[in-house]
Amino acid sequence: MASAAAEFSGVSKAFTARGDAPAIENFDLRIEEGEFVCLLGPSGCGKTTALTLLAGFDRPSSGSVLHRGRPVAGPAADRGVVFQGDDSLMPWLTATENLLLGPRIRRVPLGEQRAIAERLLALVGLVGHGDKYPRELSGGMKQRIQIARVLANEPDMLLMDEPFAALDAQTRTHMQDELVRIWSEARPAVLFITHDVHEALILADRVVVMRAGPRSAVRTAFNVEAPRPRDRSDPRIAAAYGEIQRVMAEEFRRARQ
Ligand SMILES: Nc1ncnc2c1ncn2[C@@H]1O[C@H](COP(=O)(O)OP(=O)(O)OP(=O)(O)O)[C@@H](O)[C@H]1O
Numbered sequence: 067m068a069s070a071a072a073e074f075s076g077v078s079k080a081f082t083a084r085g086d087a088p089a090i091e092n093f094d095l096r097i098e099e100g101e102f103v104c105l106l107g108p109s110g111c112g113k114t115t116a117l118t119l120l121a122g123f124d125r126p127s128s129g130s131v132l133h134r135g136r137p138v139a140g141p142a143a144d145r146g147v148v149f150q151g152d153d154s155l156m157p158w159l160t161a162t163e164n165l166l167l168g169p170r171i172r173r174v175p176l177g178e179q180r181a182i183a184e185r186l187l188a189l190v191g192l193v194g195h196g197d198k199y200p201r202e203l204s205g206g207m208k209q210r211i212q213i214a215r216v217l218a219n220e221p222d223m224l225l226m227d228e229p230f231a232a233l234d235a236q237t238r239t240h241m242q243d244e245l246v247r248i249w250s251e252a253r254p255a256v257l258f259i260t261h262d263v264h265e266a267l268i269l270a271d272r273v274v275v276m277r278a279g280p281r282s283a284v285r286t287a288f289n290v291e292a293p294r295p296r297d298r299s300d301p302r303i304a305a306a307y308g309e310i311q312r313v314m315a316e317e318f319r320r321a322r323q
């Protein structure tokens with residue numbers, strides 16, 4: 067079988083300092099090349115833990131995490147990561163300089179860098195703000211620059227942890243549509259964490275729901291059959307919404323027990 071974009075096999079992760087039970091245990095998930103997967107589950111079930119392992123910021127306690135068939139050994143630009151409320155912009159660089167960090171390191175010619183900056187600033191709706199420093203940008207604007215910075219690296223895998231949670235509703239809808247458009251063009255594999263079932267159904271090929279933790283793993287997965295671009299009022303979306311919501315409500319109750 068061809069290697070997947072990413073594969074978790076029997077992964078457990080225990081944060082042992084307080085003697086807690088493993089956050090995830092025997093976690094299995096395969097993400098195909100070019101596939102868009104949304105990960106849902108009650109707060110604290112281990113979604114960020116799983117994404118962090120694939121990003122390479124932490125190691126599993128047992129089991130294997132592969133990127134394109136190779137064990138993940140650490141972070142790399144080919145796996146672009148966007149965390150919620152992450153504030154990793156360099157304060158001494160402008161928005162444009164921040165988003166061009168990757169292309170500069172790769173020594174992309176200057177003319178091309180200008181074109182990348184223009185395209186990505188337009189994409190995230192920040193034309194005219196490129197010369198501002200992070201302290202001069204709002205929280206949502208900084209978040210969008212971080213997304214643009216990751217996209218500038220043209221990663222083959224995008225790892226996004228509630229990347230739109232801090233955005234206003236209009237910008238969020240726009241960013242969802244734009245993300246689908248970028249994904250259809252570049253076809254990176256995507257692991258996208260959200261609490262918003264509608265967001266998952268607009269974005270994903272497959273919606274994966276985790277069980278309440280500890281010792282969490284995948285409970286079930288839904289293939290989203292509706293064609294793209296998706297219509298938020300498509301009856302297939304509404305039907306899937308009901309089904310996923312029912313499973314989520316069960317896990318939410320278990321998380322509270
Ligand atoms: N660095 C850490 N040290 C100790 N425990 C941790 C650490 N990171 C996560 N945990 C624990 O692991 C469990 C899963 O946390 P995680 O952040 O993965 O949840 P999540 O599903 O992303 O939740 P949310 O939806 O609230 O973001 C929680 O019980 C949490 O307390």
Ligand SMILES: [Mg+2]
Pocket residue numbers: 113114115227
């Ligand atoms: Mg999380």
